[in-house]
Amino acid sequence: MATKCKCGPGYPSPREAMKGPREEIIYLPCIYRNTGTEAPDYLATVDIDPNSPQYCQVIHRLPMPYLKDELHHSGWNTCSSCFGDSTKSRTKLMLPCLISSRIYVVDVGSQSRAPKLHKVIEPQEVHAKCNLGNLHTSHCLPSGEVMISSLGDPKGNAKGGFVLLDGETFQVKGTWERPRSAAPMGYDFWYQPRHNVMISTEWAAPNVFKDGFNPAHVKDGLYGSKLHIWDWQRHELIQTLPMKDGLIPLEVRFLHDPDANEGFVGCALSSSIQRFYQNKAATWSVEKVIQVPPKKVTGWMLPEMPGLITDILLSLDDRFLYFSNWLHGDVRQYDVSDPQRPRLTGQIFLGGSIVKGGPVQVLEDQELKCQPDPLVVKGKRVAGGPQMIQLSLDGKRLYVTTSLYSAWDKQFYPDLIREGSVMLQVDVDTERGGLKLNPNFLVDFGKEPLGPALAHEMRYPGGDCTSDIWI
Secondary structure: OOOOOOOOOOOOOHHHHOOOOOOOEEEEEEEOOOOOOOOOOEEEEEEOOOOOOOOOEEEEEEEOOOOOOOEOOOEEOOOHHHOOOOOOOOOEEEEEEOOOOOEEEEEOOOOOOOOEEEEEEOHHHHHHHHOOEEEEEEEEOOOOOEEEEEEEOOOOOEOEOEEEEOOOOOOEEEEOOOOOOOEOOOOOEEEEHHHOEEEEOOOEOHHHHOOOOOHHHHHOOOEOOEEEEEEOOOOEEEEEEEOOOOOOEEEEEEOOOOOOOEEEEEEOOOOEEEEEEEOOOOOEEEEEEEEOOOEEEEOOOOOEEOOOEEEEEEOOOOOEEEEEEOOOOEEEEEEOOOOOOOEEEEEEEOOOOOOOOOOOEEEEOOOOOOOOOOOEEOOEEOOOOOOOEEEOOOOOEEEEEOOOOHHHHHHHOHHHHHHOOEEEEEEEOOOOOOEEEOOOOOEEHHHOOOOOOEEOOOEOOOOOOOOOOOO
C-alpha cells in the first residue's frame, strides 16, 4: 500500500482549500487607540459556529502588554506556500503594529480558542536592524521566513521596505530588499514566484495619515498612486507603474492560481479597481477596470464623496472579486471570470455615510435613486461602513467589519468611536452571484468589558483567501 504523504500547513491548491472545513472561530485585532479608553489593544477570538451555544460571542481576549500600538493586519508564521514541508505548522499569528512598530507573535497552536502571547519584538530592534517602522502586511514565505511590509522609517517619513523574520525564532534578520532598494512609499504586497515577481502598494507617510485625513495633502502629492514591481529572486525594485485614477492603492491581490500573471488592486481615494498584468514584453502594465462614481453631497467635508474602496479580495476559485466602499456603505461582488471585463453580480448596503436621516444629503447620484436606509441588525443600528472583508473557504459566507483605522474612524464616523464596531455576515450566491445579509449574525464590539472597541481584520486558524499564497 502507498504511504500517505505527510504534508505541511494549508492545502496543496486553492481548489483543494475550497473543500476545507467550515470556519468555527475567527481572530480579530481590537483597537482602543483614539477611543478614549486607556487600555491596550487585544486579539479577540469569536465563535462563529452556528451550532455552538457561544455563537457570535467573543470567547477570549488576549490583551497586548502596551498601550496605543494600533494593531491592524495579521498573518501567519507559515501557510500554504510551505505545504510540501512537513516540518512546518501554522501555529503562530503575527500581529505587526501600525503605529508602535512592535511585532507580537501569538501562539494559536496550543489552544486555538484561547491564544497566548509567544514573543514581543520591540520597535527598537526593527529600527536598528532595518531602519523601518509603521508595519502593515505580514506574509509567510516559501522559505519558512516571515516578511512584513513597512510604511515608514523610524521617524515616520515615507519608506516602503520589508522586514524579514526567522520563521522559527522570530528574530529580525534584516530587510528583504537589497540595500538602497526600498520603495518611496509602502503598504501591502503579494508575491507570485512562478513569474519571479512581487507587487507592493503605497498609502502615505505615517506622519501624513496618522492623525487623520487632510485633503490638502492630496493636492500636495503626499498620498500614493503607484504600484511597485519587484524581482522576487533578486529582491530588487525593477519597475514602478503610475496609475491613472489610482490614488491610494491599498490592498493588492494576485489571482490565486499560481500560474496567473495578473491580479487586482483597490485604489481607495479614486474608488477604482485596477487590473495589473504581465504584458507581451514581459514587463508589467496596469489598467482601470472598475470605477465607482463619486456622489455630489452637502453636509460632508467635501462637495463630492468617493466610495473609498478600502478592502478587496478574490474567491479561491478566482471567479468573484469583492470590495467594500467604506464611505458610500456598500459591499460589491463582481464576476471576474474575464478579468478585463468585471461584471457586477451583487451589492449590499451595510451602513455608510449617505444613509437616510444622517447629516449628509446626496444631491446627485449616478447609481442610486434614493439614499439607503440605516442598517439595523438584531436591534443594533450599525455605525460606520463596511471595511475589512473575509470570505469563507467555500466562498459562501462573507464576513465584514466596520473599522478602518482609529484616527480616520474618529474623523469620519464619530458614532463608531461611541458605539464600537461590529462584525456582520453576508450570505453569498456562488452560482449566479448575489449578496444577502444574515439577520441572525451580529458581533457587537460596542459591548466589550472595557468599553467600545474597533475590530479590524479577520483570520481563521486554517487559513483564508487573503493570507495563503500558493507557489
